[in-house]
Amino acid sequence: MTARTFIDAIRETLAGEMRRDPSIIVLGEDVGKKGGVFLATDGLWAEFGDERVIDTPLTESMIVGASIGAAINGLRPVCEIQFADFIFPAFNQIVSEAARMRYRSNNGYSVPMVIRAPYGGGVHGALYHSQSVEAFFTHVPGLKVVVPSTPHDARGLLRSSIRDDDPVLFFEHKKMYRSVRGEVPDTDYTIPLGQAAVTHPGSQVTVIAYGLMAHYALEAADRVADEGISVEVVDVRTLRPLDRETVLESVRKTGKCLIVYEDNKFGGYGAEIAAIVAEEAFDYLDGPVTRIAGPEVPGVPYNHALEDWFMVSPDKIADGIRQLAAY
Amino acid sequence: MTDRTGKQGSLAASVGLYDDDLVQMYRYVALARALDERMWILNRAGRIPFVISGQGHEGAQVGITWPLERHQDWIAPFYRSIATCLTFGMEARDILTAQYATALDPSSGGRQMPGHYGSHEHNIVSVSSPVATQLLHAVGIALAAKIRGTGQVALTTMGEGSSNQGDVHEGLNFAAIHKLPFVFVVENNGYAISVPAARQLAVADVADRAAGYGIPGVIVDGSDVLACYAASREAIERARSGDGPTLIEAKVTRLTAHSSDDQQTKYRSAEELAAERERDPLPLFRSQLEEAGVLTEEIATRLAAEIKLAVDDATDVAEAQVDPDPATAMRFVYAEDDGR
Ligand SMILES: Cc1ncc(C[n+]2csc(CCOP(=O)(O)OP(=O)(O)O)c2C)c(N)n1
Ligand SMILES: [Mg+2]
Numbered sequence: 001m002t003a004r005t006f007i008d009a010i011r012e013t014l015a016g017e018m019r020r021d022p023s024i025i026v027l028g029e030d031v032g033k034k035g036g037v038f039l040a041t042d043g044l045w046a047e048f049g050d051e052r053v054i055d056t057p058l059t060e061s062m063i064v065g066a067s068i069g070a071a072i073n074g075l076r077p078v079c080e081i082q083f084a085d086f087i088f089p090a091f092n093q094i095v096s097e098a099a100r101m102r103y104r105s106n107n108g109y110s111v112p113m114v115i116r117a118p119y120g121g122g123v124h125g126a127l128y129h130s131q132s133v134e135a136f137f138t139h140v141p142g143l144k145v146v147v148p149s150t151p152h153d154a155r156g157l158l159r160s161s162i163r164d165d166d167p168v169l170f171f172e173h174k175k176m177y178r179s180v181r182g183e184v185p186d187t188d189y190t191i192p193l194g195q196a197a198v199t200h201p202g203s204q205v206t207v208i209a210y211g212l213m214a215h216y217a218l219e220a221a222d223r224v225a226d227e228g229i230s231v232e233v234v235d236v237r238t239l240r241p242l243d244r245e246t247v248l249e250s251v252r253k254t255g256k257c258l259i260v261y262e263d264n265k266f267g268g269y270g271a272e273i274a275a276i277v278a279e280e281a282f283d284y285l286d287g288p289v290t291r292i293a294g295p296e297v298p299g300v301p302y303n304h305a306l307e308d309w310f311m312v313s314p315d316k317i318a319d320g321i322r323q324l325a326a327y
Numbered sequence: 328m329t330d331r332t333g334k335q336g337s338l339a340a341s342v343g344l345y346d347d348d349l350v351q352m353y354r355y356v357a358l359a360r361a362l363d364e365r366m367w368i369l370n371r372a373g374r375i376p377f378v379i380s381g382q383g384h385e386g387a388q389v390g391i392t393w394p395l396e397r398h399q400d401w402i403a404p405f406y407r408s409i410a411t412c413l414t415f416g417m418e419a420r421d422i423l424t425a426q427y428a429t430a431l432d433p434s435s436g437g438r439q440m441p442g443h444y445g446s447h448e449h450n451i452v453s454v455s456s457p458v459a460t461q462l463l464h465a466v467g468i469a470l471a472a473k474i475r476g477t478g479q480v481a482l483t484t485m486g487e488g489s490s491n492q493g494d495v496h497e498g499l500n501f502a503a504i505h506k507l508p509f510v511f512v513v514e515n516n517g518y519a520i521s522v523p524a525a526r527q528l529a530v531a532d533v534a535d536r537a538a539g540y541g542i543p544g545v546i547v548d549g550s551d552v553l554a555c556y557a558a559s560r561e562a563i564e565r566a567r568s569g570d571g572p573t574l575i576e577a578k579v580t581r582l583t584a585h586s587s588d589d590q591q592t593k594y595r596s597a598e599e600l601a602a603e604r605e606r607d608p609l610p611l612f613r614s615q616l617e618e619a620g621v622l623t624e625e626i627a628t629r630l631a632a633e634i635k636l637a638v639d640d641a642t643d644v645a646e647a648q649v650d651p652d653p654a655t656a657m658r659f660v661y662a663e664d665d666g667r
Contacts, residue, residue, distance in 0.1 A: 062497035069467020073469040096457050106436030133576035165662035
């Protein structure tokens with residue numbers, strides 16, 4: 001076991017996987033010599049060279065589209081979209097092509113590839129360097145969507161994503177890159193996609209979260225513990241496929257469900273969890289299924305006062321827990 | 328592709344082929360046409376709900392596909408690519424089962440609309456509906472070929488209207504930077520559904536755009552099968568030897584409406600349609616081969632009988648095949664247990 005930052009875990013996992021499997025290539029903007037704008041690919045170019053670590057032009061659709069072709073012809077591309085906010089030029093290639101290739105060819109073709117993208121706010125990134133884009137993709141059958149929250153999970157889930165035979169979107173909260181540290185075993189462990197984790201056991205309220213919000217949920221759980229409220233935190237880790245069983249089991253136990261996500265609330269990923277809980281755990285509920293999420297503005301505003309107003313915080317989550325516990 | 332010891336008349340020799348190659352090429356043009364005509368008959372008879380046709384494009388498609396290596400090179404085609412797919416290994420039955428969307432249709436098992444061909448067995452990438460997305464797949468295939476050192480070439484085809492999509496710009500730029508073994512073929516038939524090329528492009532020729540990527544842009548008469556062959560062979564050799572991509576623009580004619588849902592007399596005059604008939608590659612290629620003494624009456628008669636048999640057989644097979652079972656409709660969203 002060694003303590004690692006979130007980004008170290010990702011970088012080392014990429015390197016380790018590239019050593020293990022020569023069919024893995026990394027491509028994206030500035031991923032080569034510079035090692036990526038966040039340094040998630042630092043050192044890969046020096047070790048694996050131009051052929052396997054490719055600095056692409058500023059062409060997101062090409063990054064994804066050519067990765068699809070490379071996957072069809074025997075490689076396992078791990079491509080980087082520099083910021084999740086800039087993934088939309090590639091939306092058609094992801095949704096119309098990568099997601100549908102296996103289905104539309106009746107299993108003739110598969111697209112084993114990973115699309116990594118830093119997402120999320122709270123870093124003074126404003127409207128276009130802060131977005132949470134997961135809901136656009138979790139809607140799509142054929143895609144898998146992963147959002148790890150710890151270095152340990154990042155390593156195990158990235159390995160599984162790279163080794164998976166279908167396209168995986170791997171979203172990394174950029175605020176966590178250097179602020180989150182944790183123990184990471186040196187073994188070749190994997191964490192299966194579609195497995196949630198109960199990160200804080202409790203009995204009165206279930207809080208479901210992912211990414212940075214999984215940390216904030218733990219902080220909020222600690223705060224209300226002093227007030228005698230016992231919170232169970234579920235970190236879903238993989239958004240598609242969702243581990244329904246772990247979510248439902250927890251809600252059936254506590255009878256109360258609060259879902260936390262950083263994206264704006266309306267139509268966000270948490271709406272799907274709320275619907276599943278309402279459909280499948282209705283008889284166990286002792287209160288309304290509630291959500292703490294971002295406000296209905298089209299992006300995270302820049303000024304620190306505005307950004308603080310936008311961001312979900314441990315305080316806001318704790319308030320939500322108190323209200324639900326008192327229901 | 329054929330026996331290298333056969334007869335070689337002057338026409339075949341002029342393009343480095345053998346007489347038998349020319350006969351086979353003619354056979355593919357004629358087979359594609361016969362299948363296509365059968366599709367329209369079946370459509371009018373109410374047997375298949377939709378047709379999208381390759382009539383007028385077949386000569387260019389056969390000529391351009393001919394120099395590629397089957398089971399080695401790759402093609403990312405589009406919805407008019409019937410002759411392309413036949414030349415690259417798909418069978419008449421495969422084309423017609425796709426029209427009927429049967430359970431055994433090798434392109435998609437009945438999941439896609441007719442015209443969306445594909446075959447893993449033959450290195451033909453599954454056709455999509457959003458136009459031009461396939462260019463990037465071919466570029467990626469070429470990238471993998473280069474990295475893996477397979478010696479493969481990837482070729483993609485689309486219409487001139489589709490060539491305006493942003494993916495084309497992004498892909499050509501990347502393929503040119505890395506000198507990928509890639510060939511971009513534009514089958515310019517002058518229309519994107521109803522919109523004439525002059526309203527699709529500010530330049531007369533798509534090939535002019537090649538200069539912007541630092542690659543050769545070649546214009547070829549799409550009704551001249553052997554000219555298309557020669558242009559393609561050169562582009563493929565260039566690609567294979569590491570000199571990078573080529574853009575080939577084949578000027579073709581669209582002999583039918585855009586699809587069975589389109590009425591082209593609304594936007595094309597009778598005179599224009601009559602004049603375009605003169606550019607039909609099928610009779611032009613036939614006369615050329617007859618004049619050269621390659622296509623004798625005997626061979627022509629034999630081919631016609633073979634083609635009729637193949638089209639009838641394909642129709643019977645497609646008619647007889649069952650619909651896909653809805654119980655299978657949830658399969659292959661993701662990999663199943665065996666990993667594929
Ligand atoms: C992205 C996208 N937009 C619109 C369409 C609808 N559409 C299908 S074919 C077509 C015209 C294409 O023209 P061209 O590329 O010249 O090919 P042609 O059909 O003439 O062979 C259009 C508009 C589509 N399939 N995809
Ligand atoms: Mg056209």
